[in-house]
Amino acid sequence: VHVMSLLLLPLTLSPFTVATSTLRLKPLSSLKPPRCTPNSTLSISVSPPTTDSNAITPKKVLLPIGFGTEEMEAVILIHVLRRAGAHVTVASVEPQLQIEAAGGTKLVADASISECSGQIFDLIALPITCHPAFFHKLPTFWAVKTNIQVSKGLTTSRGPGTAYMFALTLAEQLFGESVAREVAESLLMRTDDENVSKKEFNEIDWSVGHHPPTVLIPIAHGSEEIEVVTLIDILRRAKANVIVASVEKTLGVMASQGTKIVADKLISDVQESAHDLIILPGGTAGVQRLSKSRILKKLLKEQNSAGRIYGAVCSSPTILHKQGLLKDKKATAHPSVLNKLEDGAVNDAVVVIDGKLITTEGLSTVTDFALAIVAKLFGNGRARSVAEGLVFAYPRK
Numbered sequence: 001v002h003v004m005s006l007l008l009l010p011l012t013l014s015p016f017t018v019a020t021s022t023l024r025l026k027p028l029s030s031l032k033p034p035r036c037t038p039n040s041t042l043s044i045s046v047s048p049p050t051t052d053s054n055a056i057t058p059k060k061v062l063l064p065i066g067f068g069t070e071e072m073e074a075v076i077l078i079h080v081l082r083r084a085g086a087h088v089t090v091a092s093v094e095p096q097l098q099i100e101a102a103g104g105t106k107l108v109a110d111a112s113i114s115e116c117s118g119q120i121f122d123l124i125a126l127p128i129t130c131h132p133a134f135f136h137k138l139p140t141f142w143a144v145k146t147n148i149q150v151s152k153g154l155t156t157s158r159g160p161g162t163a164y165m166f167a168l169t170l171a172e173q174l175f176g177e178s179v180a181r182e183v184a185e186s187l188l189m190r191t192d193d194e195n196v197s198k199k200e201f202n203e204i205d206w207s208v209g210h211h212p213p214t215v216l217i218p219i220a221h222g223s224e225e226i227e228v229v230t231l232i233d234i235l236r237r238a239k240a241n242v243i244v245a246s247v248e249k250t251l252g253v254m255a256s257q258g259t260k261i262v263a264d265k266l267i268s269d270v271q272e273s274a275h276d277l278i279i280l281p282g283g284t285a286g287v288q289r290l291s292k293s294r295i296l297k298k299l300l301k302e303q304n305s306a307g308r309i310y311g312a313v314c315s316s317p318t319i320l321h322k323q324g325l326l327k328d329k330k331a332t333a334h335p336s337v338l339n340k341l342e343d344g345a346v347n348d349a350v351v352v353i354d355g356k357l358i359t360t361e362g363l364s365t366v367t368d369f370a371l372a373i374v375a376k377l378f379g380n381g382r383a384r385s386v387a388e389g390l391v392f393a394y395p396r397k
Contacts, residue, residue, distance in 0.1 A: 059086045059174045062121040064113055066093040071101035072160035072390075073127035075229040075259055080167035082257045083183045084175050086123075090259075091116050098262060103233040105244075106262035108252065123170060147391070160233065161392025164189065164364055187226075187364045188335075188350075198372055198395070199349040201330045204356065206309060206376040213276040213377050214241045218296050219263055220248060222285025225255035227313050227366045231279055234370035237386045238378055240277075245270050247293040256283040271295045277373070278303050282314020282334060282362045291319045300325060307356065313369065314362025317341060331359040367392060 061081050065074050074090075081088050092099055092109035100106055147162040148169055149155070155173070157166035164187065172180035215235050219228055228244070235242050246253055246263035253261055278299060280290060290296055303310045304325050312320050317333040318340050320326050330344050332352040338345050346352045350365040351372050358376075360369035371394065375383035387394035 059122045060119070061086045061088045061123045061125060061174075062091060062116055062119075063088055063125050063127065064091050064093050065099055065101075065107060065109055065127065067099050067101075069099065069101045069107075069127050070160055070233075071103055071105040071107065071229045072233045073163045074101065074107065075225050076160075076163040077125050077127060077167050077170075078259055079226045079257045080164070080171060080183060080187070081123075081125075081174075083186060084171040084179050086171075086174060088258075089116060089121075101233075103236045104242075105229055105232050106264075108260035108262060110260075122174060125170065159389075159391030161367065161387070161390035188361050189364050190350075197349045198351040198353070198368065199330070199346060200353040202355040203353075206356065208276045208377065212239055212241045214243065214273075215277045215279060216270060216273075216275040216299070217242060217244050217279050217281065218247055218267055218290055218293070219244060219253050219255075219261065219281060220246070220286045220289035220293075221253050221255075222283050222287075222289060223253065223255050223261075223281045224283035224286065224314060224363065225257060225259040225261060226363055227281040227283070228255065228261060229259075230366045231281065231313075231370050234367065234374065234386060234390070237389060238374040238382055240374075240377065243270060243275070247290055247296060256285065267293060267295045267299075271299065274306070275299075275303070275308070277309040277311065277377075279310070279373075280312040280316035280319055282312075282316045284315055287315045287319060290316065291322065297323060309356040309358070311358035311360075311369075311373070313360050313366055317359050320357075326357070329357050330354040331357065332361055333359060334362045368395075 063074065063077055078088050078090060089111055090107075090109045091111050091113040093113045097109045097112065098106060099109065148157050148165055150169065150173075155166070155169060157163065157169075168180050168184055168189075171183055217228065217231055232242055232244060243265060244261075244263045245265050245267045247267045249266075251263045251266065253263065255261055280287075300310060300320070300323055310320070310325070312331075312333070314334045315337045317326065317331050318337050320331070321341055326341060326344055328344070330346050330352055331341055331354065332338065332346045332349060333341055335347075338347060351358070351360045351369050353372065353376070358369070358373060360366060367390070371383045371387055371392075374386055384394045
C-alpha cells in the first residue's frame, strides 16, 4: 500500500471496493457548460436529490469531525460527495455536535460518532491534519509525494488545496467517471494546465494601515458552504479579522448542501460597525435571503459611499447590481447569472478586480478569489505563503 501525507484517509467498510483509477478532467473547452447551479429554492435536506440508479442503493459516507478539523477539507468533501448523490453523515467525535474547526469556523455535525457505530458505510473520509510539513513522519518506503494517491481501497491526499480533486476522485470511485465529471463541471473546475486568469481594472492600493483588516462575511440559509468556509479559512490564515454574520434570526444556518454553520454574530450586532471589506457568498437561495436584509443593504451602501472595499461571489454580484454598486464597474459572476451584469460583465477571467470591487465566478474559483484578496491587502508574499500552507499552486504572475 502506498501511503502519503495522511491528510485525508477514506476507507471502505462494506463489500464495495474502491476503484484504483483517478479522475482526469478534459480541458475546459471540451467540457459542457455547467449544469448544476446553486439550488433555486432553499433545501434543508442533508443530501441532494439523487438519480434513479443511486436512489435504490444510495452510497453511505461517514465524515468524522472534531475540534481542530480543517474546515476546507471537511466542507469540500461534504459538498462534493452530496452533489454526487452520496448520503453523507457528518459525525462529531466530541461530546457535543458543534465543533470549532482549525480556522475558527463553527460547524454542527449531523450525529455523534457513537450513533454510527453499528452502521456500514461505503466510505469513511477523514479530514485530519497531516501535511507535507509532516511528511518525514511517514515510513519512507510507504511515502509517495503526489497530491492524490490511490492504492486499492485506500485513497490519500495532502491538504485543503488538493481537497477538490480528492473529493472528485472519491466521487468517481463511488459513482463513476460521468458523475464525477458532471460534479466537476458544476464546480467550475479547471485542469492544471489551464490558465486561471485574474483581471484588474483601475488598480489602486488596498492597504488599510497597521491594524488587521476587518472582513464581514454575511451568511444565510442556502449560502454556498464551500464559498463561505474557503473565505473564512484563507482570510484568517492571512491574519485578517473575519466576522461571520447571520442575516437570519439565529446564528445557525443550513447551507446549500446541508452543512450546518454557526455565525459569530447576528447582522444586527454589526450594523453600526465599519468594516474594511464586505464579501457576499453565493448560493441562489442564500443570495435571495441576503438580498432581503435591510441591514445588509445599508451596510453595502455605506461601504461604497465611504470608499471601502466590497466583493461578491458566484450569484451574489446580482445583489450589488440591483443596488447600483456595479455602475461603471467591471465584474464577473457565476455563468448562469453573468448576463444580468450587462455591459460590465467580464467572461474571460475567473477573478475580476475593479478599484475596490472584487468578484469571482464562484465555487472552486473562490480559493483564487480569497488569495487575490490576501495579495491586495497584505502583498503577494503573504498570499504565496498562505497558498503553500494550503498545498495550492499560487500563480507565478
